[in-house]
Amino acid sequence: MMNLSKRTFLKSIVAASIFAVVGFNAEPVYSSSPDTIKLGYLVKQPEEPWFQTEWAFADKAAKDIGNVQIIKIAVPDGEKTLNAIDNLAASGAKGFVICTPDPRLGPAIMAKARAYDLKVIAVDDQFLNAAGEPMTEVPLIMMAATEIGERQGQELYKEMQQRGWDVKDTAVLAITADELDTARRRTEGAISALIKAGFPAQHIYKSPTKSNDIPGALDAANAMLVQHPEVKHWLIVGMNDNTVLGGVRATEGQGFKADNVVAIGINGVDAVNELSKPNPTGFLGSLLPSPDVHGYRSTEMLYKWIKDGVEPEKYIAVQDVVFLKRDNFKAELAKKGL
Numbered sequence: 001m002m003n004l005s006k007r008t009f010l011k012s013i014v015a016a017s018i019f020a021v022v023g024f025n026a027e028p029v030y031s032s033s034p035d036t037i038k039l040g041y042l043v044k045q046p047e048e049p050w051f052q053t054e055w056a057f058a059d060k061a062a063k064d065i066g067n068v069q070i071i072k073i074a075v076p077d078g079e080k081t082l083n084a085i086d087n088l089a090a091s092g093a094k095g096f097v098i099c100t101p102d103p104r105l106g107p108a109i110m111a112k113a114r115a116y117d118l119k120v121i122a123v124d125d126q127f128l129n130a131a132g133e134p135m136t137e138v139p140l141i142m143m144a145a146t147e148i149g150e151r152q153g154q155e156l157y158k159e160m161q162q163r164g165w166d167v168k169d170t171a172v173l174a175i176t177a178d179e180l181d182t183a184r185r186r187t188e189g190a191i192s193a194l195i196k197a198g199f200p201a202q203h204i205y206k207s208p209t210k211s212n213d214i215p216g217a218l219d220a221a222n223a224m225l226v227q228h229p230e231v232k233h234w235l236i237v238g239m240n241d242n243t244v245l246g247g248v249r250a251t252e253g254q255g256f257k258a259d260n261v262v263a264i265g266i267n268g269v270d271a272v273n274e275l276s277k278p279n280p281t282g283f284l285g286s287l288l289p290s291p292d293v294h295g296y297r298s299t300e301m302l303y304k305w306i307k308d309g310v311e312p313e314k315y316i317a318v319q320d321v322v323f324l325k326r327d328n329f330k331a332e333l334a335k336k337g338l
């Protein structure tokens, strides 16, 4: 469980990164000894604890290696991403890890990186080429999306059975973000696991979200809930914690009691506030993959590539997952040093 000082520390990382983008020439962020190797770590949504955790573990890897400095930059859109690469090159960085704000930026990111001779490792979200196909030539480290989605579906089904709900008046609200492949694979995994367990496919309702945050998911959920006044119990599927939290907030807004809603998120670190609430909500828990491993390993791989010419593996899918609930989340996060 993150303590207060760690949270404050993470907040200051976010502030420093924003500072790094705005005030690029500012001394404190870029000062280092001449033989320090500088590596960028660019993330699309620095407000998510998921990405703050990756940053913290990139720093940890840098510290363990020694003489490595991580330049953390928030890249919420394409323009900021391309500017960040210019800034990294100007600061003497040799490469970067990135979770892109849009997979279709892949070719532009790679063209710029190549022009500056920067090495690139993608994390979490895979680049797409101009034809919309995955750019498998760029090394990628991500969660095992389908398998983790399947686990979400299995756990939802199990909880429904434990509560003794009749499938006749139970439905699944799947908040989708199909243009992001990892999101599509997670929700498809959850849906297929539910159907495999015996849940009726005709009671599964998909609603696409316009943005990958709580407000976007809330709108998507509201639009679907009003169409199904006959449903008494809802199971909520979505690609991460914020997505299913938007769904839970929508059910609350429409008068559902926590007892009639089960949502299970993915990311874990983004569920801490919700699981800390004094009274249970419809949010049962969250599947915690390994943001620590993503941050640490991507940094280590990038360093070895630059320093010793060791080519990273092209594709690493991290499988490990822990189911966090109200009664175990503090202990489980602490076990991983989170």
Ligand code: FCA
Residues within 6 Å of the ligand: 048, 050, 099, 124, 125, 143, 182, 212, 239, 240, 266, 267
């Ligand atoms: C995507 C999501 C993040 C996180 C990551 C592993 O980038 O937007 O919340 O789940 O995959």
